[in-house]
Amino acid sequence: MGTQDAESVAPGTCPTASGMPMLGLGTWQNDDPEQCAESVRTALETGYRHIDTAQAYDNEEAVGEGIAAADVDREEVFLATKIWISNLAREDVLETARESIDRLGVDYVDLLYVHWPAGEYDGEETLSAFSELYDEGLIENVGISNFLPEQVQEAVDICDAPILANQVELHPLLPQPDLREACENAGVEVVAYSPIARGEVFNQPEIQEVAEKHGVSEAQISLAWAREKGVTTIPKATGEDHISDNWESLTLELDREDVDKIDSIDETNREVDPDFAPWN
Template structure:
């Protein structure tokens, strides 16, 4: 999975969505993150068809919402996603949020079946805690590739990182810029000046420089789309990695919907 993906949640100007996703593909993104819940799958499909990038060079992730956690609903959601995207398969299919009202083995079974049917190359989960992740792995007949969770310089996720490492899984970081709220941080700005980069690039570089970590930032300005993938011509020093890591003591979560959140791991 390419370490930097383009997130496609929330387009305040829907008319520009295809153009922006197309721009991301034109400037080198090969990983697009979408979900049934975002309503962005048809724009992703249209942008892919217009981009002229061979399918095998693209990584498309989509997700099934917790409302579709029952096996039949799950299978139907996958079918609709593929039809909306105009693709025969996705590269990664995720359970978007845990659903405590449905036995996990039922949803995991449906997820694994999608892989066995060739509808997705890889499967994984999103917003799973350590306990849920351990349970999902124990119940899944297929390996789980990633847990997509909120992680950025203002949120400690050591327990989940350790759990992903223990299971040989990638952690995919959503809201890697904490929705913009870390971008005026003095430490990030100072380090950015040292490297001739922006605070956003330093925040993203800090994440992808950690083992088995990928990011899916979302940007609506073309310059920011370009900036967010231009992370591989500089390296943070060990001391800079530690300084940024210390900012996590703020423990700030930006995605915490009351109706869906599990009992998050602290620390």
């Protein structure tokens, strides 16, 4: 089936079992304060209820301004941010998490991630600080990001607070089946960043064919494919057109033939690959 008007999709459509909305707005590289705030406001007033940022994006203040400007109650917004690798020592986590919350202009965040298992990351020390923030009510959920399968289970075993999600690069050119299985086994949800592979999905014939079949964009196909895999997506979008197009993916249903065709793509492409990544 094709898409419906964005307005027909109820706010919070397709939440996971935890209540985390399965489509969010990513804000990586949205570093112009005015544009960032406007993107967040537009997304929330379109119907999004999941906003993702990070200390390293240098836009937490603008994200907070966008949330404050939107005609949406803070309690309806699932807000996530991430602690950067240089701030993962125990005391730095406790201090900089509070600074992030202050910059966002909120009393708590719904999800706080370890951005990468790198730099000052130490499982015991870092995650004990996250658990302390959880116990204090400053964060509603603990998250990890860019963790390998074996690191996911280790983090779950170490952390006193439950770990909600592992945020990783995931899209049809990097489907990460082993990682998805490991997360499922550990009771950890998967959140995909770069879910349209920085635009590379637009160049894939298989995705082009499915998009033509449904009369929608390749971006919508990629987002709907991830949802079929049980994966939450947080595509970056700045302009109203892209924000709305991504939102309409929630009304798109792929059939088994569509999913199999996308799964048959044999090209692999990782877009985010820093030297300090655990797979390097």
